[in-house]
Amino acid sequence: MTPIHTLHILNKAPEHPRSVACMGALMPGDALLLTENAVLALAAQCSTLAGIRVYALAPDVAARGLGQCTGEAALVDYPAMVDLTAQAQNVISW
């Protein structure tokens, strides 16, 4: 598992200004973890993120009925989410 430079944890819906700021801060080698309302980005038409690994919290995805549109995002459960935060050098909770 190549190391994660910065893990961005986002829980805001795509329209939220904080989501826009987060997308702007992503750098190649970073990872993006979508939780709560942010998983709606999986359904929304948004640009593909080159060089960024995208994860989504499975319970939030299921709650919003988004099972079939995960695209290239990897679904993770709560323990895996904790592992991601441990792996990353830096973590930003947006």
Place this chain on the structure above:
Amino acid sequence: MSTLIVIDQPPYGTWAGREALDMAFSLAAFDQPVALLFTGAGVNWLRKLQETSEVEQKSVEKNLSAAPIFGVEAMYADAAACVRYRLTLEDMVAGVVMSESSSDLLNQYKHTAFAG
């Protein structure tokens, strides 16, 4: 006095949407003409097959199914927001009407209130 309740908040993330739905149901229960408009991230309320046991919340789908029983006149979904979230009428709960121009819709009601 016809009222339009607009839900632009995503489901589950905040309570604002549920409070607006309770307001709409209360109005309908007292025979006030009321309709619902879902727009922005709010259209995600209408998506079918919501499986909420893991997040330990009641599915908003169940809340919405009570709308006709309460006498809510219509449930509109903003067409542009549906495109943005790749939602078609088949993906949504029954009884939703697509609203091509929500700004016109707002003008048809004496009173409009937003969630949250």
